[in-house]
Amino acid sequence: MYRILVSDSMSADGLQPMLAAENVEVVQKKASEAADELHTFHALLVRSATKVTDELIGKMPSLKIIARAGVGIDNIDLDAATKHGVVVINAPDGNTISTAEHTFAMMTSLLRHIPQANVSVKSNEWNRTAYVGTELYGKTLGIVGLGRIGTEIAKRAQAFGVNVLVFDPFLTRDRAAKISVKSASLDELLEQADIITVHTPLTKETRGLIGAKSLPKTKKGVYLLNCARGGIIDEEAVIPFLENGHIAGLALDVFEIEPPVNHPLLKYDNVIATPHLGASTKEAQLNVAAQVAQDVLHFLDGKMVTTSVNLPTLTKEVFEKIQPFYKLAKKMGNVVSQCMKEPVNDISIKYEGSVAELETSFITKSLIAGFLTPRVASNVNEVNAGMIAKERGISFSEKITSNQSGYANCITVAIHGDQTTFEIKGTHIPHYGERIVGINSFNIDFYPSGHLIYIQHTDKPGVIGRVGRILGDHEVNIATMQVGRKNAGGEAIMMLSFDRSLDESLLTTLSEIDDIVSIRAIEL
Numbered sequence: 001m002y003r004i005l006v007s008d009s010m011s012a013d014g015l016q017p018m019l020a021a022e023n024v025e026v027v028q029k030k031a032s033e034a035a036d037e038l039h040t041f042h043a044l045l046v047r048s049a050t051k052v053t054d055e056l057i058g059k060m061p062s063l064k065i066i067a068r069a070g071v072g073i074d075n076i077d078l079d080a081a082t083k084h085g086v087v088v089i090n091a092p093d094g095n096t097i098s099t100a101e102h103t104f105a106m107m108t109s110l111l112r113h114i115p116q117a118n119v120s121v122k123s124n125e126w127n128r129t130a131y132v133g134t135e136l137y138g139k140t141l142g143i144v145g146l147g148r149i150g151t152e153i154a155k156r157a158q159a160f161g162v163n164v165l166v167f168d169p170f171l172t173r174d175r176a177a178k179i180s181v182k183s184a185s186l187d188e189l190l191e192q193a194d195i196i197t198v199h200t201p202l203t204k205e206t207r208g209l210i211g212a213k214s215l216p217k218t219k220k221g222v223y224l225l226n227c228a229r230g231g232i233i234d235e236e237a238v239i240p241f242l243e244n245g246h247i248a249g250l251a252l253d254v255f256e257i258e259p260p261v262n263h264p265l266l267k268y269d270n271v272i273a274t275p276h277l278g279a280s281t282k283e284a285q286l287n288v289a290a291q292v293a294q295d296v297l298h299f300l301d302g303k304m305v306t307t308s309v310n311l312p313t314l315t316k317e318v319f320e321k322i323q324p325f326y327k328l329a330k331k332m333g334n335v336v337s338q339c340m341k342e343p344v345n346d347i348s349i350k351y352e353g354s355v356a357e358l359e360t361s362f363i364t365k366s367l368i369a370g371f372l373t374p375r376v377a378s379n380v381n382e383v384n385a386g387m388i389a390k391e392r393g394i395s396f397s398e399k400i401t402s403n404q405s406g407y408a409n410c411i412t413v414a415i416h417g418d419q420t421t422f423e424i425k426g427t428h429i430p431h432y433g434e435r436i437v438g439i440n441s442f443n444i445d446f447y448p449s450g451h452l453i454y455i456q457h458t459d460k461p462g463v464i465g466r467v468g469r470i471l472g473d474h475e476v477n478i479a480t481m482q483v484g485r486k487n488a489g490g491e492a493i494m495m496l497s498f499d500r501s502l503d504e505s506l507l508t509t510l511s512e513i514d515d516i517v518s519i520r521a522i523e524l
């Protein structure tokens with residue numbers, strides 16, 4: 001008999017298969033109210049209210065699986081779950097339509113002042129001149145992040161006669177054409193959009209994406225919406241733009257800190273807000289609850305789950321053999337993803353030597369997971385990487401050969417984008433570790449870890465010296481440095497590692513050195 005704790009409110013209809021199952025007992029109460037029986041539960045189901053911390057997981061030694069009925073797993077300490085050997089699953093698409101519809105409702109409400117007019121009529125006013133609105137028809141909507149939700153918004157906007165402009169650095173031309181949207185740079189979107197809505201995960205890159213630097217580039221009278229995650233639109237930075245009338249309206253379903261208490265933005269008449277209601281429909285709640293209930297039952301029954309966000313599903317013996325290559329592949333995927341920022345259509349992977357005899361499909365998934373991690377909202381691992389790549393229109397293939405190109409084992413990954421191809425080679429040397437031994441046909445040898453920068457430059461006297469001097473002037477210590485070139489005076493590369501990450505302004509200064517072609521920061 002398995003015991004399952006449902007700690008947040010969830011659709012009873014969605015949970016029905018679980019409630020009806022014979023071999024499980026379902027307890028519906030908050031984890032904080034189940035202190036004396038926490039140790040007895042094998043599964044924990046949550047939405048966003050329960051904070052699944054290391055401490056809580058530590059008190060649940062029988063726990064095998066945590067299920068998030070929704071997309072974002074910000075409330076779950078994933079590392080702690082993994083550390084405790086607990087599988088975490090989510091329901092990535094059950095609330096997509098509801099969130100897209102909510103965003104659309106917020107957009108029309110914002111442009112037609114519906115929340116304000118409703119309050120006014122209920123206060124016995126009949127003020128028709130105060131609430132003159134703006135049509136959506138013919139306007140340009142800028143969508144930042146064209147994933148599941150962004151795509152559904154684009155489709156709905158097109159039906160309203162709205163021009164859709166998209167900024168998503170990972171959007172391929174093929175996918176943009178399929179959805180009939182125009183791809184733009186962030187600056188183009190900021191300059192041209194009448195309305196901007198954000199649908200990215202909250203990451204290092206997207207935190208404050210719409211903020212002090214980008215807001216001056218927007219049109220006067222712009223409307224902004226955030227129904228994704230608090231912080232993508234910088235809550236403090238918008239204030240002067242609301243004060244001076246540059247922003248015509250702002251709609252928020254999410255906040256940096258939820259619930260917001262005495263939040264300064266809430267005093268503005270042209271700011272409308274909802275309490276994180278994107279996924280709050282009967283249908284979405286039914287979908288996400290049904291999806292996780294089914295998956296938890298499958299998992300407890302010893303079957304494979306398809307939406308796991310943390311753990312691989314291999315036997316211990318197989319996993320031990322492939323572990324060094326699986327770790328190397330994940331880093332290689334991450335390195336190429338950060339080196340080549342353009343949209344990617346295809347990833348081809350070649351295995352040579354001893355690694356070719358192992359379970360390469362799992363290593364491939366690990367590499368794809370490493371590649372996707374900097375680019376998507378959901379946590380990607382070996383279990384869901386293939387599915388997410390397919391969703392994003394990225395194909396991948398493996399080639400296996402017993403040939404040895406100078407190494408006992410070698411993995412080569414080539415990433416094909418709209419414009420270019422980027423290739424790296426890696427190997428694992430027993431008792432020495434993982435090494436990247438080739439980049440775009442340059443021979444090189446570095447340990448893929450920590451804070452790195454990759455520089456493409458022309459092989460000329462003084463370039464390396466100038467890089468060193470600028471770093472020294474900024475008191476940045478170079479930990480290791482590798483250089484590579486094909487012939488004297490031709491193309492060359494450098495890979496440098498540091499004890500800390502370099503800030504954006506220093507990277508810009510380095511990129512201004514004559515003969516430097518490009519610089520990429522890599523964080524591993």
Ligand SMILES: NC(=O)c1ccc[n+]([C@@H]2O[C@H](COP(=O)([O-])OP(=O)(O)OC[C@H]3O[C@@H](n4cnc5c(N)ncnc54)[C@H](O)[C@@H]3O)[C@@H](O)[C@H]2O)c1
Pocket residue numbers: 071072092095096099144145146147148149150167168169170171199200201202203205206227228229253254276277278279280374375376377378
């Ligand atoms: N308000 C709610 O109740 C609610 C409900 C569901 C999801 N969400 C949130 O909505 C957001 C989108 O969810 P989704 O399911 O569409 O995710 P998704 O992973 O399908 O899409 C995210 C998109 O963002 C793009 N992206 C990543 N980094 C970017 C960057 N720096 N600049 C521009 N684009 C970038 C990715 O390429 C991807 O296409 C997430 O933050 C999710 O947590 C909110």
Ligand SMILES: O=C(O)CC[C@@H](O)C(=O)O
Pocket residue numbers: 047048069070071072073095276278279280
């Ligand atoms: O559970 C909710 O209502 C919030 C869901 C949403 O933010 C998500 O990430 O899926």
